[in-house]
Amino acid sequence: MAHPARVAVAQPAASPPRRYGRLSAAALGIGLVVAVCVAWGSGLVFLAARLGLGAPVRLALADGVHVYSGIAGALLLAAKVARFRLRRPPGDVIPWQRWISWSLAVLYGVVLATGVAALLPVHGRLASGLVQVHLLSSVWAIPPTTWHLWHHRRRALARLAPPRRALRLWAGIAVALAPVLLVAGAPAAVSQLSEIRAGSSWSHAAGPLPERLATTPDGHLLAAGADALYLTADGSSWRRIAIPPAPNDAAPGFAPATGHDHGGGGPRRVQALATTPHGVFAGTSDGLYYGRTAGTALARLPLPGHALDGLPLGFGYPGTDVRGLAVRAAKELWAASSAGPVHSADGGTTWTRLADGMAHPSSAAAITYLGSQVVASDDSAVYEWDPQNRRWRTLTAQPGVVDLTVAGGVLFASSSGGELRSFSGGHWDTLTAPGPAHHTGAALAAHTEHGSGGIAAVGGRLYAPAAGGGVSASADGGRTWTQLGSGSRHSAQVVALGGRLWSATPDGVYSFALAPDIPRPSARWWLTVAALALLAGSLGAALSALDRPRRPQQTAAGPHHQAAPAHAGSGSTPRSRTARNPRHSPRHAWPPSTSA
Numbered sequence: 001m002a003h004p005a006r007v008a009v010a011q012p013a014a015s016p017p018r019r020y021g022r023l024s025a026a027a028l029g030i031g032l033v034v035a036v037c038v039a040w041g042s043g044l045v046f047l048a049a050r051l052g053l054g055a056p057v058r059l060a061l062a063d064g065v066h067v068y069s070g071i072a073g074a075l076l077l078a079a080k081v082a083r084f085r086l087r088r089p090p091g092d093v094i095p096w097q098r099w100i101s102w103s104l105a106v107l108y109g110v111v112l113a114t115g116v117a118a119l120l121p122v123h124g125r126l127a128s129g130l131v132q133v134h135l136l137s138s139v140w141a142i143p144p145t146t147w148h149l150w151h152h153r154r155r156a157l158a159r160l161a162p163p164r165r166a167l168r169l170w171a172g173i174a175v176a177l178a179p180v181l182l183v184a185g186a187p188a189a190v191s192q193l194s195e196i197r198a199g200s201s202w203s204h205a206a207g208p209l210p211e212r213l214a215t216t217p218d219g220h221l222l223a224a225g226a227d228a229l230y231l232t233a234d235g236s237s238w239r240r241i242a243i244p245p246a247p248n249d250a251a252p253g254f255a256p257a258t259g260h261d262h263g264g265g266g267p268r269r270v271q272a273l274a275t276t277p278h279g280v281f282a283g284t285s286d287g288l289y290y291g292r293t294a295g296t297a298l299a300r301l302p303l304p305g306h307a308l309d310g311l312p313l314g315f316g317y318p319g320t321d322v323r324g325l326a327v328r329a330a331k332e333l334w335a336a337s338s339a340g341p342v343h344s345a346d347g348g349t350t351w352t353r354l355a356d357g358m359a360h361p362s363s364a365a366a367i368t369y370l371g372s373q374v375v376a377s378d379d380s381a382v383y384e385w386d387p388q389n390r391r392w393r394t395l396t397a398q399p400g401v402v403d404l405t406v407a408g409g410v411l412f413a414s415s416s417g418g419e420l421r422s423f424s425g426g427h428w429d430t431l432t433a434p435g436p437a438h439h440t441g442a443a444l445a446a447h448t449e450h451g452s453g454g455i456a457a458v459g460g461r462l463y464a465p466a467a468g469g470g471v472s473a474s475a476d477g478g479r480t481w482t483q484l485g486s487g488s489r490h491s492a493q494v495v496a497l498g499g500r501l502w503s504a505t506p507d508g509v510y511s512f513a514l515a516p517d518i519p520r521p522s523a524r525w526w527l528t529v530a531a532l533a534l535l536a537g538s539l540g541a542a543l544s545a546l547d548r549p550r551r552p553q554q555t556a557a558g559p560h561h562q563a564a565p566a567h568a569g570s571g572s573t574p575r576s577r578t579a580r581n582p583r584h585s586p587r588h589a590w591p592p593s594t595s596a
Contacts (some may be wrong), residue, residue, distance in 0.1 A: 026152075026159040027545035028080040031173050033149065035073035035143075036108075036175065042066040043138065044451035046193055055199035060187035061520040063194050064529070068183045072176055072534035072540075074112050079541055081105060100144050107141040119190065123351070123479035124432045126253040127192075128569040135588065169192055172544025187249070188521035192482050192546055196461050196474030197515040201485045202503070205235035205511050210504040213495045214273035216280075216294045221497055223509060224270035224282060243270075243298055259431075272335075274325040281348075283322030283332070288335060290348055304339050311415035324367040324404070326374065335375055336364035341376050341385075346400035357392035359384055366404040370411050370423075382413055396421065396428050407457030410480065412453075414464075422478060434464045434472035434481045456496045459517055463501055465491035471503055471512070485512060 045062040055062070076525035099142040114134040118127065129165075149156070160166045189195045195508045208230045210223035216231075229241040246268070270502045275294065282289045282298065289298040303320040324336035340361030342351045355361035363379040376394065382401050383392035387520045400416040410433075411423040420433040455464045455478075463484065466472040471491050472481040489509075491503040501512040 003213045023079060023083050023541070024159070024545040025083055026074055026155050027169055028083060028174070028541065029152070030156055030159065030169060031176065031454065031541065031544060032073060032076040032080060033145070034173050034177070035069050035076055036145065038069040038180075039066055039073060040138065042069065046191065049193050049485070050483065052201045054485075057198045058187065058515060058518070059191065059194040060189050061184050063190035064183035064187055065180055067190060068180050068529055068533050069177070070112060070115055071530060072537040073108070075534060075537040076176075076541060077105070077108055078544075079113075095323070100148050100151075100275075102477070103144050104141065104148060107137055107144070110137040111141060123476050127480045131192075160535060169502045169544045172540040172542070174540070175543055176537045176540025179536050181534065183529055185524065187518055188525050189518040190521055192475055192480065194480060195520065196473035196484060197458075197517075198205045198473070198482070198484055199515050200513040202510045202512050204507070205230060205232075205509040207235065207238045207501075207509045209506060209508055210271045211270045211492065211502045213493050213502055213509075214275050214280075215495055215497045216275045217277045218294070219237075219498065220277060220294060221495070221502055221509075222273060222280065222294055223504065224273055226268055226270065228271075229280070229294075229298070230281060235509065239295060241291065241295065241298060244270075244291055244300055245284065246300075249500065271323050272325040274327045276327050276329075279347075281325050281327060283325050283337075284333060285321050287320055288325075288337075288348065292564075302335060302351070303335065304342060304351050304353050320335075323365050324376075326367045328369050328372075334376075336367040336376055338362055340364050341367060352441060354385070354390065355392075359387075365402045368381050368404040368406055370406055371409075375404055377404060377413065389433075398428075403454050405454035407455050407462060408460065410477070412455045412462075420478060422482075425570045431478040432481055434466045434474075454493060456494050456501065458501075458514065463494050463496070465494055465503070471501065529582050 036117055042065040043063045045055050045057060045059065046066075111134060114130050116139065116534050118130040118134055122130065128380060159169060161518050193199070205574075208223055208225045210225060210229075210230070212224040214222045214224075216222055217235070221232050221235065223238070230238040230241055231241065232238045269285045270282055272281075273284060273592070274281040274283075278292075280291045280294050280298075282291075283336055286302045288303055290301050291298045303322070322335050323337040323338075326334040331345055331346045335342050335344075335351075339353055340355035340358065341364050342353050344351045358364070358376070358378055359380045360378045365377055367374065367376040367380070369375075370384075376383050376385070376392065377398075381397045382395045382404070384395045386393050396413070398413055398415055398419060400419075401413045402416050403412075403414040405412045405414075409424065413421045413423070415435070418433045420431045422429050422431055455462050459462075460475070462478055464472055464474075464475045464481075466481070466483065471484045471488050471494050473484045474481045490507075491505050493504045495502050496514075501514060503510045503512070
């Protein structure tokens, strides 16, 4: 009986091996997961700062790590997508696995796109919206990423099992992430949180329950309570300076017209503080008081009374409600009161009521100096004083302005309805408000409470109380505001002194330690970070994920032929498993045999 003949069956010629082999999908996936984890870890630092928990490191360091890991992760994501070329999935891939992969690609793309857009010079609601989408998409990516890792854990472990492959994999990841140390060594304030010098939390300072705060020329903090002023150098020990009681010397037939007595002689409120090298002025709901220095006793100054308007009387009236003060020199003093805007050229000894041109002078709520120009507000507009014509002229028709603050040469007007405008270079800009300033009654003239409390400027950054509680900060001139930590609730006013912010709240004085100044990133810094991420990321991906092509197997019949036994009596070859089921074809293997 003849033995079955062995027939050499010709096979298609193997394609020539590619010079650089193939990128391993498993290695790219592991590298991408490491980059994403680094980005998430650095993002937790910003989350802690937003919650007021205190950042463990300077936010500028986290900025550099976050940006670099994002660029490196984008490179690895692009390499992984290009690895599969968006082709039809292999037959052994379950559809929901493909859906998760697509969802991860989309979510990571949104995270990267919104992260880049948030770094562009956009402001206001658009900037806040981009940050919110960036945070939400980052959180939404956590569940599918976790599920994807769990599902492919065996392939990942297989990639880590051979010692040589594991060593090459981690060496490549180390090369890709090594420039993080260089980036951290040259920090730059990239994010809004870094620019506003966040990262600390508010701490309670022992002291009074203040209504207003001010800083003295000699570097002390002055807090005003209902019946006294309190002076401190460090926030721990306070010196009390009593405010004299209001005399009961009303003119016959007139009742004191205090702004907060609600018709019944309510408690006195300190509504304005002004400090100069020549003394301290405290404007209250029942008059104006003056002390030669921040630590000396206060004396009452006479003011023309609102209830005596139109009468030919020049003596002071104890019911005058002082809501704003502006002091430029030792003797030059303006006050916004229930009598309207009043001016004194002799330090408060004699006063002149100057209300011409103002629509509702009795509702005058704020007054300040903008250089040598005097600016004041009532419940209908903001005005500037014309000294030649001795009358007020409208500067802007912004109603309900209860606070006027000059910071960095820019005038900020905060209204009771929450509107915030800035005046600079002869024109007004409407800004995003940190929160509305409140008033407690229908008549703004009688019930003004400076809920906004003005704006403090430190190194080009702005800090202001927010209506929802706490303090907001801005690094772009008030166009975008960010909550600054937690702990300072219902802030009435904020001032800066000694590298700290001080906030007046109903619970007492709170302080916030400001971080050292960090420069903003320059074009050179951006180019360096991008170049390092692209170069090191490419080298790391090549080292960890670029596999050598396997050589085709050779048989005795030659490198491109193999012997196939013929069936006895039939002369034909049996159909192999591969031929019966194309899903097991090496071309459709998942993952490909060359990618391990």
